[in-house]
Amino acid sequence: MLVLIFYMVIIPLYRMITTTITYADNDRRYAKDAVPGELTSFHWMRMLTTQIGIVMTLEPLLHSLTISLGATFMAFVIGGGLAWLVVRTDLPGRNAINILAVLPYIMPSWTIAMAWKVLFNNGTLGGTAGMLMDLTGVAPPDWLAFGPVPIIISSGLHYYTFFFLFVSAALMSIDSSLEEAGELAGASRMRILGKITFPLVVPALLSGFIMTFAKVMGTFGGPNVLGVPVRYYTLSTMIRSNIAVGAFGDAFVLAIILILFSMVTISVNQKIVGTRKSYETIGGRGFMSQKTKLREWRGVIAAGIITFQLIVAIGPLVLLLWSTFMRRSGDYSAANFTLAHWVGKGDPKINNGEPGILLNPAIYRGAWNSIRLAVATAFFTAFFGIILGYAIVKGRGTRLSKITEQLAFIPYVIPGIAFGAVYITMFTQPVGPIPPLYGTFALLVIVSVAKHIPYSSRSGVSAMLQVGRELEEAAAVAGANSWKRFSRIIFPLTSTGFVSGFMLTFITTMRELSLIILLVTPSTQVLASMTMRYSENGSEQQANAVILVLISLVLIGHFIISRFRGGSLKKGLGA
Amino acid sequence: MATTITVNNLTKRFGDVVAVNNVSLVVEPGSFLTLLGPSGCGKTTLLRCIAGLEDPNEGEILVGNKLVYSSRKGISLPAGQRELGMVFQNYALWPHMTVYKNITFALEIQKLSKEQMDKRVMEALAEVQMEGYADRYPREMSGGQQQRIALARMLAYRPKVFLMDEPLSNLDARLRMDMRVELKRLHHDSGATTLYVTHDQLEALTMSTNIAIMKLGVIQQLGSPDQVYHFPSNLFVADFIGNPKINLIDGVISGKNKIMLGKLELSVPTYGAEGDVIAGVRPEDIKILNKPGTGAVEFSAYSVLPSGADSTIIARRGELEVTVKENGISKIKMDEKIWLKLDPDCVNLYSKESGNIISTANC
Numbered sequence: 001m002l003v004l005i006f007y008m009v010i011i012p013l014y015r016m017i018t019t020t021i022t023y024a025d026n027d028r029r030y031a032k033d034a035v036p037g038e039l040t041s042f043h044w045m046r047m048l049t050t051q052i053g054i055v056m057t058l059e060p061l062l063h064s065l066t067i068s069l070g071a072t073f074m075a076f077v078i079g080g081g082l083a084w085l086v087v088r089t090d091l092p093g094r095n096a097i098n099i100l101a102v103l104p105y106i107m108p109s110w111t112i113a114m115a116w117k118v119l120f121n122n123g124t125l126g127g128t129a130g131m132l133m134d135l136t137g138v139a140p141p142d143w144l145a146f147g148p149v150p151i152i153i154s155s156g157l158h159y160y161t162f163f164f165l166f167v168s169a170a171l172m173s174i175d176s177s178l179e180e181a182g183e184l185a186g187a188s189r190m191r192i193l194g195k196i197t198f199p200l201v202v203p204a205l206l207s208g209f210i211m212t213f214a215k216v217m218g219t220f221g222g223p224n225v226l227g228v229p230v231r232y233y234t235l236s237t238m239i240r241s242n243i244a245v246g247a248f249g250d251a252f253v254l255a256i257i258l259i260l261f262s263m264v265t266i267s268v269n270q271k272i273v274g275t276r277k278s279y280e281t282i283g284g285r286g287f288m289s290q291k292t293k294l295r296e297w298r299g300v301i302a303a304g305i306i307t308f309q310l311i312v313a314i315g316p317l318v319l320l321l322w323s324t325f326m327r328r329s330g331d332y333s334a335a336n337f338t339l340a341h342w343v344g345k346g347d348p349k350i351n352n353g354e355p356g357i358l359l360n361p362a363i364y365r366g367a368w369n370s371i372r373l374a375v376a377t378a379f380f381t382a383f384f385g386i387i388l389g390y391a392i393v394k395g396r397g398t399r400l401s402k403i404t405e406q407l408a409f410i411p412y413v414i415p416g417i418a419f420g421a422v423y424i425t426m427f428t429q430p431v432g433p434i435p436p437l438y439g440t441f442a443l444l445v446i447v448s449v450a451k452h453i454p455y456s457s458r459s460g461v462s463a464m465l466q467v468g469r470e471l472e473e474a475a476a477v478a479g480a481n482s483w484k485r486f487s488r489i490i491f492p493l494t495s496t497g498f499v500s501g502f503m504l505t506f507i508t509t510m511r512e513l514s515l516i517i518l519l520v521t522p523s524t525q526v527l528a529s530m531t532m533r534y535s536e537n538g539s540e541q542q543a544n545a546v547i548l549v550l551i552s553l554v555l556i557g558h559f560i561i562s563r564f565r566g567g568s569l570k571k572g573l574g575a
Numbered sequence: 576m577a578t579t580i581t582v583n584n585l586t587k588r589f590g591d592v593v594a595v596n597n598v599s600l601v602v603e604p605g606s607f608l609t610l611l612g613p614s615g616c617g618k619t620t621l622l623r624c625i626a627g628l629e630d631p632n633e634g635e636i637l638v639g640n641k642l643v644y645s646s647r648k649g650i651s652l653p654a655g656q657r658e659l660g661m662v663f664q665n666y667a668l669w670p671h672m673t674v675y676k677n678i679t680f681a682l683e684i685q686k687l688s689k690e691q692m693d694k695r696v697m698e699a700l701a702e703v704q705m706e707g708y709a710d711r712y713p714r715e716m717s718g719g720q721q722q723r724i725a726l727a728r729m730l731a732y733r734p735k736v737f738l739m740d741e742p743l744s745n746l747d748a749r750l751r752m753d754m755r756v757e758l759k760r761l762h763h764d765s766g767a768t769t770l771y772v773t774h775d776q777l778e779a780l781t782m783s784t785n786i787a788i789m790k791l792g793v794i795q796q797l798g799s800p801d802q803v804y805h806f807p808s809n810l811f812v813a814d815f816i817g818n819p820k821i822n823l824i825d826g827v828i829s830g831k832n833k834i835m836l837g838k839l840e841l842s843v844p845t846y847g848a849e850g851d852v853i854a855g856v857r858p859e860d861i862k863i864l865n866k867p868g869t870g871a872v873e874f875s876a877y878s879v880l881p882s883g884a885d886s887t888i889i890a891r892r893g894e895l896e897v898t899v900k901e902n903g904i905s906k907i908k909m910d911e912k913i914w915l916k917l918d919p920d921c922v923n924l925y926s927k928e929s930g931n932i933i934s935t936a937n938c
Contacts, residue, residue: 479655
């Protein structure tokens with residue numbers, strides 16, 4: 001197990017660092033005295049100190065930070081506020097809100113960005129005008145159509161879910177007697193909120209903030225759809241464009257910068273939560289007995305929230321769907337209605353002659369790849385999770401177990417796009433007995449499983465910890481050998497965890513883009529990468545249609561798996 | 576028929592902490608031996624070493640004539656081959672299996688036939704008066720019922736030795752009393768050697784044939800309940816056993832076979848010892864007089880605690896506080912003057928320096 005993690009995580013990282021300090025073949029274009037294979041600080045100097053470096057490194061870094069801060073703040077306000085309303089007040093319709101809150105998270109992160117383009121595109125970049133312009137005749141200003149503002153809004157609307165789940169879990173775990181004690185001491189409602197409730201959830205708020213920040217830092221889809229057309233690059237999109245021109249050294253410098261930032265934010269989180277962890281244990285069974293009364297506002301607020309959620313969750317889908325029925329994008333008249341993008345036979349005037357996506361074998365191949373990838377990843381991840389959890393928990397206290405646990409955590413701090421970049425170097429040449437895997441489907445599975453190791457090991461460990469040690473010991477005393485103990489006692493007791501882990505991985509893999517965008521080749525295209533390809537080629541309707549297919553598949557998958565006992569998405573996310 | 580457990584010079588360390596320190600112990604065939612001590616004294620670790628759930632660092636363990644662990648010979652049999660049965664503190668019933676499956680798990684491993692298994696299950700359930708529960712899942716039963724099933728599971732595969740790790744500590748007070756009755760009866764009927772771990776002295780005193788009191792990984796005293804209660808071999812055991820607690824009164828040896836407790840002189844054998852001593856007297860061995868008498872010392876009743884069958888009186892005289900037990904509901908009122916009389920024959924005398932016993936009581 002340890003060897004496997006080492007191979008999947010440490011070696012690729014090492015290769016990545018060496019690439020940044022070695023001359024590559026195509027560096028001769030930039031540096032005359034470059035000797036391929038020799039050690040050099042060329043990449044680092046170029047990316048950090050020269051004029052080009054400012055454009056290629058500093059600006060994207062600033063952009064990434066701006067977007068992350070903005071989106072996180074937005075997610076914090078919406079998600080945190082919503083969590084408080086749902087958990088701590090007598091708001092009606094809480095179940096509906098809970099369900100609707102999970103929806104945006106199931107969708108790919110760039111769904112809203114694509115819908116945004118349908119709505120607000122102002123035609124200044126060529127391309128066609130968006131719906132708003134077509135209906136009102138007024139072109140939305142550039143700052144609203146592209147660049148940081150829409151990226152922040154679309155990411156914020158995606159990640160607020162994350163915050164919502166995080167904070168509502170924290171709020172629910174507060175023992176109500178703590179607040180009642182404050183009340184008996186004569187404190188006012190506001191005082192209790194400020195002096196007791198809020199300080200208790202501060203750790204959760206902080207770590208929600210930091211984790212969201214780190215996630216947005218590594219996000220690729222949104223910035224690619226709404227930023228790249230106006231040359232508003234973030235670290236992630238800049239890495240992609242460097243890889244695209246073969247400048248691996250430069251791309252990896254950026255990837256390492258991204259990893260460092262991510263590591264810093266996450267270790268800050270660990271420090272804060274670590275020192276305040278004692279709070280978490282306070283949480284008891286106690287659900288709130290007392291809720292803030294919203295009085296006559298209850299209905300209005302609930303309706304407002306549900307409307308907002310519907311707009312955020314369903315609105316983009318409606319927009320995307322609508323756009324797929326337009327012969328020429330941007331023309332909303334009835335005459336322009338067509339089913340060609342779905343079932344067209346292939347008209348040379350539409351989409352370069354490609355058939356509609358329901359008749360397009362490439363789409364079926366992509367869908368099949370997506371499903372294959374998600375199922376294989378989910379299976380291996382859940383399987384590894386149980387084995388890793390078993391190994392770590394059984395060996396608790398030994399050095400080997402500690403090292404395994406720490407190594408398993410590493411992929412967590414590496415943003416998806418950088419993780420994908422790592423794997424490019426790794427598998428272009430054979431390593432030991434393993435043939436070069438670049439361009440194969442297996443590589444996509446490997447990278448997805450590797451990226452999920454932190455989650456799987458963590459859920460594996462917590463599943464194992466729930467199985468009391470003495471349950472296994474009782475079997476040992478009864479004469480069961482270790483295989484029998486694992487198969488008859490441990491595995492059956494952790495299989496609920498297996499199912500919910502499977503489901504979560506299935507969904508995240510289906511909609512994963514940043515991780516695999518650098519690794520897919522024409523034969524291994526998945527739906528997520530196809531939407532990007534169509535979008536980049538200007539075939540917006542097809543991109544939108546593909547994303548709808550992808551979302552339907554995710555929802556179907558979610559539905560099927562949640563029919564299995566016990567597993568619930570919210571539980572998996574909250575864990 | 577019954578089996579002996581022999582432990583020789585067993586040591587178990589966790590890092591720098593010595594949990595079991597060079598312990599030697601023989602559990603006589605058919606006896607009910609309780610390992611008793613405060614938490615962290617090493618009693619559970621010792622039990623787990625014997626069970627094979629913990630690997631000791633040094634020493635050897637024999638179950639009957641079978642060497643199951645020896646650091647010198649490098650032998651350490653897995654738990655399943657030691658022919659022991661164990662009941663865990665929280666029962667450790669497998670939640671995904673019915674009672675029937677829980678019980679037959681070990682029998683399947685022993686490759687018993689279906690008929691034999693059914694018979695064993697019926698017998699074991701009858702033994703704990705849980706007939707008709709075979710199809711239940713653990714979570715469908717109360718704590719007390721789960722406890723009985725855990726017992727039945729152990730009984731069904733007929734181990735040579737019963738190991739029990741605080742099996743009653745998760746039950747409420749009333750159930751605990753009932754289960755003590757049942758466990759003692761079970762031991763009596765089966766005659767199996769039993770090693771029992773608890774921190775509850777009442778459990779130990781009521782059920783055991785022998786008690787080993789442990790502290791910091793070392794057995795302080797091994798004896799019958801009578802011995803450890805009436806003749807505790809050191810101050811730790813004296814203080815640990817007994818409720819209400821034993822009176823430990825500071826004194827000094829004033830001459831041959833004479834000690835002074837404050838101004839009170841008592842004749843107690845001293846075997847040539849000298850210096851400061853501590854007199855240990857059980858609360859029930861002090862007599863209460865309601866008027867002055869020879870050898871009686873005046874105290875004031877600080878608190879009077881009747882509890883039905885008997886009453887506990889806390890009496891004070893200056894710095895000195897003495898606990899006395901009286902039968903029935905006491906008539907003494909708080910702050911009333913009382914006179915306490917101490918029988919020198921009922922005194923266990925300990926050296927203050929070493930804490931070890933100098934002379935035992937004789938009453």
